Amino acid sequence: MGGITAFRLSTPPAVPKPSLAVIAYYAGDATAFRSYPTKGLTHIIYSFLHLQGNSLAFDKPQDKATVAALVALKAQQPQLKVMLSLGGWSGCQTCSQVFATAKGRSDFAASVKQVLRATHTDGIDLDWEYPAIAGPPGHRFAPEDRHNFTLLVQALRATLGNTYEISFAAGGFPEYLRKSVEWPAVMPLVNRVNLMSYDLVNGYSTLTGHHTPLYPSPPQQVSVDDGVRYLDSVGVAPGKIVIGAAFYARVFNHVPSAKQGLRQAGKFYKTFNYKEFTDSLSATQGFATYWDSIAQAPYAYNARRQEFATFDNPRSIRLKTQYVRTKHLGGIMFWELTGDKPQHGLLESLYEAAAQ
Known part of the structure; x- marks a missing residue:
């Protein structure tokens, strides 16, 4: 029996308005990103490169192949910029030492320019965790890191000119915001600050709470809004502030x-x-999911296993994106692309909210 077969095409994710930066950190390989709807992204930040001596360097040859594959996306997505990130948690072990000297900063800036040219990438993202305050156990930190970070950014901008973008990942918690960065000196030289408004309750926490809430929920003050208000109080232009979302x-x-x-x-147990x-x-599995209407954040509890989970979900992602629009901020970023569902995931929720 003949007839016509009807095919139902899924609606592609809405593309955000061009004024909003939508930034994906990416720690995958040369093919994983192809499963995701990347057409609405303005930036992909490949994570991570590290210091070898005073220079920015890839760890493995396959990392270069991954970056080349990401850069190839720009042929189909002309608005896309591909950036390279230095560091990450436990990935900046010698940053304090190297960036403490003029030679170290100069050598690093020259190496960044060389790597960006060689890879046809668009800029550098600094993820030093953390200048002037404690980061991973055993990593050096010193009060002078704060000013040395300013000198580092100055060296980068002087070397890179205005051709390349510079951004940095900032801890979203008060100690970092108050002690790690000379905001009035740094912000005129960079394109944006990526506020890591996640892990605000982290692996060292002994009290549960929201790890990526939009608003304070007493007694937890630390949140997206708390970080944004601090940056506003020290004169950071709203359009240079990018808030963070967690895909885990x-x-x-x-x-x-x-x-x-x-x-x-x-006690912190795991991430997924x-x-x-x-x-x-x-x-x-025994989990019940709840919504904190003050923090504007979801959480879940498993009574049988006595486990508590804190995370972002489609609702909180939409609210964060709407917050960016309302506050006239620069955009929203997230860690990390391959944590999402390839279809009907958090990125699609972000796109839908950004396009409104």
């Missing part, structure tokens, strides 16, 4: 059931990606 959950165990595990004693939520945070 943080899970704590040994958490008592009071308040569905929120703000209770607990958004693409695993359907299985890992499901009701069949």
